[in-house]
Amino acid sequence: MRLTPREVERLLLFQAAELARRRRGRGLLLNQAEATAVIADEVCEAARDGLSYAAATAHGYGVLAPGDVLDGVAALVPRIEVEALFADGSRLIVLHDPIGNAEPPPALPPEPPLAWLDGALGPFRARNTAEVAIGLTSHVHLLEVNRRLELDRGAVYGLRLAVAAGTKLVIEPGATVDLHAVPIAGLRVVRGHGGLVDGPLDEPGARERALALARERGYLGA
Amino acid sequence: MPDNRVLLGDTGLAVEPERDDASGIATGMGGTMRDGLAVRAERGGVSLAITDVLLLDPVLGVRRTSIGIADGRVVAVGRAGNPDTMDAIDIVLDSSTAVVDGRGLVATPGGIDSHVHWLSPQICDAALAGGLTTLVMQDFGPVWNLGNNPAEGLRATWAALEAHPLNVCLLVRASSARPGPVVEALRAGGGGLKIHEDVGAGPEQLRCALDVADAHDVQLAVHTDGMNELLSVEDTLAVTAGRTWHAFHVEGVGGGHWPNTLALAGRERILTSSTSPTVPFGVHAAEEHLAMVPAVHVLFPGRVHGDSAIVRHRVRAGTMAAEGLLHDLGVIAMLSSDSQGMGRVGEVVRRAFQNAAAMRALRGPGPGRADNERVLRHLAKVTINPAIAHGLARHVGSLEPGKLADVVLWHPHHFGVRPELVLKAGIAVHGASGDGNASTGLSEPVLLRRQVGGSGAAPALLSLAFLARAALSADLPTTRTRVAVEDCRDLTAASMLWHGRTGELRVDPRTHAVTLDGEALAAPALEEVALSGRYLLG
Numbered sequence: 001m002r003l004t005p006r007e008v009e010r011l012l013l014f015q016a017a018e019l020a021r022r023r024r025g026r027g028l029l030l031n032q033a034e035a036t037a038v039i040a041d042e043v044c045e046a047a048r049d050g051l052s053y054a055a056a057t058a059h060g061y062g063v064l065a066p067g068d069v070l071d072g073v074a075a076l077v078p079r080i081e082v083e084a085l086f087a088d089g090s091r092l093i094v095l096h097d098p099i100g101n102a103e104p105p106p107a108l109p110p111e112p113p114l115a116w117l118d119g120a121l122g123p124f125r126a127r128n129t130a131e132v133a134i135g136l137t138s139h140v141h142l143l144e145v146n147r148r149l150e151l152d153r154g155a156v157y158g159l160r161l162a163v164a165a166g167t168k169l170v171i172e173p174g175a176t177v178d179l180h181a182v183p184i185a186g187l188r189v190v191r192g193h194g195g196l197v198d199g200p201l202d203e204p205g206a207r208e209r210a211l212a213l214a215r216e217r218g219y220l221g222a
Numbered sequence: 223m224p225d226n227r228v229l230l231g232d233t234g235l236a237v238e239p240e241r242d243d244a245s246g247i248a249t250g251m252g253g254t255m256r257d258g259l260a261v262r263a264e265r266g267g268v269s270l271a272i273t274d275v276l277l278l279d280p281v282l283g284v285r286r287t288s289i290g291i292a293d294g295r296v297v298a299v300g301r302a303g304n305p306d307t308m309d310a311i312d313i314v315l316d317s318s319t320a321v322v323d324g325r326g327l328v329a330t331p332g333g334i335d336s337h338v339h340w341l342s343p344q345i346c347d348a349a350l351a352g353g354l355t356t357l358v359m360q361d362f363g364p365v366w367n368l369g370n371n372p373a374e375g376l377r378a379t380w381a382a383l384e385a386h387p388l389n390v391c392l393l394v395r396a397s398s399a400r401p402g403p404v405v406e407a408l409r410a411g412g413g414g415l416k417i418h419e420d421v422g423a424g425p426e427q428l429r430c431a432l433d434v435a436d437a438h439d440v441q442l443a444v445h446t447d448g449m450n451e452l453l454s455v456e457d458t459l460a461v462t463a464g465r466t467w468h469a470f471h472v473e474g475v476g477g478g479h480w481p482n483t484l485a486l487a488g489r490e491r492i493l494t495s496s497t498s499p500t501v502p503f504g505v506h507a508a509e510e511h512l513a514m515v516p517a518v519h520v521l522f523p524g525r526v527h528g529d530s531a532i533v534r535h536r537v538r539a540g541t542m543a544a545e546g547l548l549h550d551l552g553v554i555a556m557l558s559s560d561s562q563g564m565g566r567v568g569e570v571v572r573r574a575f576q577n578a579a580a581m582r583a584l585r586g587p588g589p590g591r592a593d594n595e596r597v598l599r600h601l602a603k604v605t606i607n608p609a610i611a612h613g614l615a616r617h618v619g620s621l622e623p624g625k626l627a628d629v630v631l632w633h634p635h636h637f638g639v640r641p642e643l644v645l646k647a648g649i650a651v652h653g654a655s656g657d658g659n660a661s662t663g664l665s666e667p668v669l670l671r672r673q674v675g676g677s678g679a680a681p682a683l684l685s686l687a688f689l690a691r692a693a694l695s696a697d698l699p700t701t702r703t704r705v706a707v708e709d710c711r712d713l714t715a716a717s718m719l720w721h722g723r724t725g726e727l728r729v730d731p732r733t734h735a736v737t738l739d740g741e742a743l744a745a746p747a748l749e750e751v752a753l754s755g756r757y758l759l760g
Contacts, residue, residue, distance in 0.1 A: 001666060001669070001759075002636065002640040002654045002668050002670055003667065003669045004351040004352070004670050005351050005568070005670070005671075006348060007758060007759040007760075008669060010759055010760055044760055045760075047760065053509045087749060087750040087755055088506050088507070088747075088748050088750060089502075089504055089569075089573075089754055091510045092510055092513055092514045093510075093513065094516075107509075107512040107513065107523070108512065108523060108530045111524075111529075111531065112524065114528075130450065130454060133480065133531070134450045135528065136449075140451060140452070145451055146450050146451060146452060146454060147457070148454065166520075166526055167526060167528055168526075168527065168528025168531070168532060169528060170528050192399030192422060193426070194425060195425045195429075198426065
């Protein structure tokens with residue numbers, strides 16, 4: 001056979017799934033490890049049967065229902081990642097709550113509402129003049145973001161986007177958005193970022209130097 | 223088909239030797255490997271020889287030949303035997319020489335993966351079983367680092383690597399606006415630098431890292447600022463202008479300026495690589511990445527604002543459709559895995575040849591003898607080019623005399639899928655091996671697994687530690703031979719063997735259509751790839 005380590009792993013998954021199927025055949029409700037193995041194995045076999053990626057993924061949501069597992073087990077399987085071999089090669093399948101959900105959730109769901117932090121300053125109007133989308137995150141010095149974003153740079157000196165860590169604001173090409181911001185906290189030292197301050201924000205002359213450098217480097221709104 | 227052509231798996235690719243140095247060494251009963259016949263009784267021969275193999279080498283070409291090995295290094299490639307009884311012998315076999323009979327096998331240099339997140343030690347055996355013998359790595363397990371810093375991490379990593387028969391070069395995290403942490407980590411046991419947007423890929427990090435790379439003669443690998451938050455692709459080009467660096471996953475789904483990080487390819491000073499999941503471009507590639515990008519990059523579409531937008535901008539069928547063509551045209555010079563950080567370490571070599579097969583089917587056979595040129599171009603992407611890019615090429619990347627004898631032997635029917643044997647420094651470290659209790663070595667179940675050189679203390683004995691010159695005498699818990707990374711800073715696209723085409727690459731920001739010097743590049747998505755479903759359990 002000359003099996004690769006990946007194929008040996010596949011056999012381990014099959015063994016666990018087969019054990020679980022045998023137990024299920026005796027009328028037992030499956031536990032977390034058993035349920036995970038059965039679902040993952042069946043997704044792999046769906047790919048071997050020639051199903052498309054979408055169909056194999058959908059199949060994974062139909063393998064077990066909450067009534068097939070021990071009480072509380074559906075919640076213990078929030079996500080399964082498994083690789084299956086399709087005709088176009090190995091592919092990762094990610095199942096989200098595959099016992100609780102009867103079908104796959106959309107890959108690109110609508111964004112939840114953007115929540116600005118309490119006490120945020122603004123609004124500051126920003127227009128993306130680039131041909132590409134610009135994403136802004138929570139802790140970057142707003143003065144120093146992509147120079148193609150037209151923004152009153154002086155007004156956002158020392159500020160960051162007023163969103164929770166991990167939230168992103170993606171501004172599409174040509175779009176205008178109103179931002180809210182909060183002061184950068186801590187010692188108020190900005191190192192790196194766009195390289196316009198690269199030091200203490202509140203040092204005398206720092207703001208003027210940063211804005212002059214921003215103008216020199218073509219930052220819109222400086 | 224002429225008799226001397228050899229088909230590689232089910233790729234449709236054929237190779238034909240440009241030169242034949244086979245000397246007819248026969249092992250076994252009644253063979254010629256007997257004292258006084260093809261071997262001589264005095265020492266003076268090589269320690270090890272791989273005899274009469276079909277060698278595919280990005281530097282030496284396609285040759286039926288033998289490889290002579292001493293002290294773990296290739297000493298000669300040519301005709302093997304006993305000069306007392308045979309003509310024109312380049313490699314002397316003596317009565318101590320150990321022989322690997324290469325008849326019926328294909329030999330390639332050990333593969334090199336320049337983009338490995340060492341998130342688990344299981345990666346090592348998957349890599350060996352995929353024909354890799356050298357890894358350029360970051361990380362030490364499932365922690366967020368994107369480098370091997372600091373010194374404590376480097377020491378733990380080198381200690382763990384004692385068990386694994388792979389040459390290793392560790393990248394240190396260079397996402398720092400000040401050189402202090404970067405230089406400290408490099409000196410503590412690094413061999414190159416890595417910038418990643420998840421830890422900072424702004425202008426100050428790029429400038430600082432390039433300065434450190436120049437001062438220490440190491441390579442800088444970069445995953446650019448994907449969201450264009452601080453820099454657009456034009457800005458990254460301006461900040462790095464005139465300086466050499468390695469652009470990781472240049473198609474962009476692996477990360478980097480959306481939607482046009484591919485515009486980094488075709489430039490004089492940027493060495494470019496792809497990662498495995500998008501090469502070759504399959505019908506499920508885009509769909510798969512809608513799942514893979516959030517799984518790897520801690521995104522929660524629908525739950526965290528902005529994450530759906532990120533995934534939508536990052537996954538683009540248009541740029542994926544151009545990537546395989548850019549490989550075949552000699553623009554993108556390397557293929558790597560991005561192992562466990564959006565890629566598959568055991569499929570690097572396989573996917574290179576899956577792409578070669580797809581390109582042959584799409585664009586027709588190339589010029590010259592059989593498919594030699596296309597095969598060697600794709601082989602270069604996973605051997606000599608990453609070696610050159612990362613300063614390893616004095617030791618690995620090809621089987622030229624003087625280099626480490628890291629050789630992968632393949633049965634042509636299983637080429638690119640399952641190696642028969644992986645040799646490091648001439649010693650078998652991994653490969654086909656059966657039931658340990660059986661009366662033969664290949665009784666089922668035959669698995670690809672550790673061989674003698676992969677056991678005990680042998681892995682470190684047979685493997686190199688690639689270090690920055692400043693780290694050669696670092697206090698590290700490794701018994702490996704230490705060698706310096708070198709000659710990384712003056713490289714250009716033309717330094718990449720079988721590659722070097724430059725040109726103006728444009729990505730339409732709305733349609734994601736790709737052009738190279740005005741010519742549209744779009745390959746249809748493949749329904750089926752070679753070297754896969756016909757062989758593998760799944």
